[in-house]
Amino acid sequence: MxxxxxxxxPAQGxxxxxxxxxxxxxxxxxxxYxxxxxxxxxxxAYDQGRLVGLGRVTDESGTCGEYQITVLQDYQSRDIETYMRKLLSMHRL
Incomplete structure (x- = not known):
């Protein structure tokens, strides 16, 4: 996988x-949305085109790194949230 x-x-649907x-x-x-x-x-985050996770920075002005991240339960043990958080952190710099 x-x-x-x-x-x-992602697309609204x-x-x-x-x-x-x-x-x-x-x-x-x-x-x-x-x-x-x-x-x-x-x-x-997509698994073969299926949206399985979504995250965003909620505090774009501060430096505390507040995030809103949602990952489907079946995917939560696969470190997807960790990778999403790292990618979001990199874009804040």
Whole structure:
């Protein structure tokens, strides 16, 4: 398995599918998608074209490195979040 990391938001349909998989509270997917699209630093993780993780820098002005990262449960033991965090950190410099 090779996970591909891209520095841009996924398609809205993929985003909504990921969100539906990890949340049960009926979050406004459209509004949240716009938030990701407006973020300067975004990383999407794909397994054979399927979105399995998504992350962004939430505090672009500070140096504390606040991130919002979501990875599907089946992929959480594969260090994807660690690689996403490193890539997001590099783009902040």
């Amino acid at each position: 090779i996970i591909a990391l891209e520095n841009e938001p 993929q985003f909504e599918e990921l969100l539906a998989t990890v949340t049960e509270d009926g979050m406004n997917a459209g509004l949240l 716009e938030t990701y699209c407006q973020s300067r630093y975004v990383v999407a």
